[in-house]
Amino acid sequence: MDASIPLDRQLCFALYGASMAMTRVYKPLLDRLGITYPQYLVLHALWEVDGRTIGAIAERLALESSTVTPLVKRLAAAGLVTRERAAQDERQVLVRLTDAGRAMRGDSHCLAQTVFARTGLDEGGIAALTAEVQALRRALAGDEKA
Template sequence: MTSPDASPDFPLELDQQLCFALYSTSLAMTKAYKPLLEKLGLTYPQYLTMLVLWEADDLTVKDIAARLALDSATMTPLLKRLEAQGYVERVRGVEDERQVHIRLTDVGRDLKRAARAIPPEIYCASGSDADAMLRLRDDLVRLRASLNEYLDA
């Protein structure tokens, strides 16, 4: 592979950087979610956590953190707030008390119905059709996997 420094094909203008396009799009996406999530009383990280739990209930903090690519220390205050809102309960593991399991409450499970309105709103806000958004998501998933593979090498 040629060194990027040796090639004029890699400009250093901000708007030409993939990283900035991803970063600024991520910020815009989070802002688009904000008013929709406020109706549910959730922040964006709380919403992502609830999505994980709606897929598979009764997970450890470690499992949720891994799924969201976060560390467990970041998850603890977020989960405490979700517990205070009545969406989840934290339960110490029976076999290993160091493990904390997160379980949805009935209120947390019921919240999923209201959350179903969010993805269509985001698709609408994107100005793209569903197929284009799904292709973009798949491209981003492949990019993430490639970057993680590079980092793990």
């Protein structure tokens, strides 16, 4: 493909626009919870498995540890997580949910419902689209599992 293709027919522009639209849907919902989307992702990773290290959270979210660390610090300042050095390796920082962080899981339940409703897709459509986007991400990242 070359640059002469109109923007509306370019995959990169479609993905960018979809990402921006998704952010606009999430923002007011997350503002009510007092967190940002990246902070929500960190919390979500901890709702899956509490007590992860910064490195494990970064790996789960496909981010650098240096990106996750300030997010965790802000979540700790908000009283949603705690941070502590791992006893077996003090270079690692364990992140655990507080009661408030666990409670936010229930408070954020409406996020998925709202986004689902806004897509206009049924469950099968959401699952198929998600699988395709994940496969694209893996392929672009050079992941062998693509």
